[in-house]
Amino acid sequence: MAIAQNTIALVFDYDQTLSPSYMQDDVLFPEFGINPEAFWKKCNALVVDHDWDGELAYMQCLLDYLEMDQVSNARLTELGANLQFFPGVPEIFDELRRKCLGDDHHAQDITIEYYIVSSGLKALLEGSRLKDDFRAVYGCEFGEDDQGRIRYSKRTISHTTKTQYLFRINKGLLDYKEDVNDHLARELRPIPFENMIYVGDGPTDVPCFTVMRKNGGNAIAVYNPDDPTRRSFQKCYQLCAKADRVKHIAPADYREGSHLRLLLEQMVGEVANAILRRRTDEIEGGTVSAPGF
Secondary structure: OOOOOOEEEEEEOOEOOOEOOOHHHHHHHHHHOOOHHHHHHHHHHHHHHHOOOHHHHHHHHHHHHHHHHOOOHHHHHHHHHHOOOOOOOOHHHHHHHHHHOOHHHHHOOOEEEEEEEEEEEHHHHHOOOOHHHOOEEEEEEEEEOOOOOEEEEEEOOOOOOHHHHHHHHHHOOOOOOOOOOOOOOHHHOOOOHHHEEEEEOOHHHHHHHHHHHHOOOEEEEEEOOOOOOOHHHHHHHHHHHHOOOOOEEEEOOOOOOOHHHHHHHHHHHHHHHHHHHHHHHHHHHOOOOOOOO
């Protein structure tokens, strides 16, 4: 029997999507006196000279730099409270619900959920002001030794493995104990892709953009309008005008009345109304009028 597919999911990348800065530059490097240029040079050397995976290289370099400070995941979570965001974040999350869902939608239990899928550190995001707004936050993770100090990479999320989490959301298999590869019929998936909107900032989000486009979902590429180099805009422009990966690009301004906000409100509203029509048709189709007298 089919289940009620009445949830709308908005899935966000983090670095340069919800925040103008990389989270390491924002809170980690200043706190521990790490020189960003030296750090990324070391990471790139592992990738180029020793064929390391990019995310594993950056996680290992963080371990190397933070080892002497005996850092714990709890300490990283504390630092997450200082993460900074683009204008309109986090206010947009409650505002979208109020703006896009009316009484008719609530009567049919139509809801909006938010997710983060990031190659950044989950521990930092769990300490941020965003934590309570999101149904689930996925990011790279460190494991700890017996003394509670980070000692090894427990989980990494690359731009290609990000797509796994879209399918977790699609199937409702949010816990790592649940195998995302388990077969689940389309009518049993709680959030079909046409109910999903993915927001990212560039080439690292291409696999997710592709999954969304092939499966009837929506996607938006955002750029930093205050980037003086224009590289942020140029990579989004390439994704839209040249590579045909996304239909929409917008400045990363989440405030009411902005281009991005209008796009999100329109997309969420259209999805909500499509769910409402489907639910209404199902109810009407299953109703048999009583005989008249």
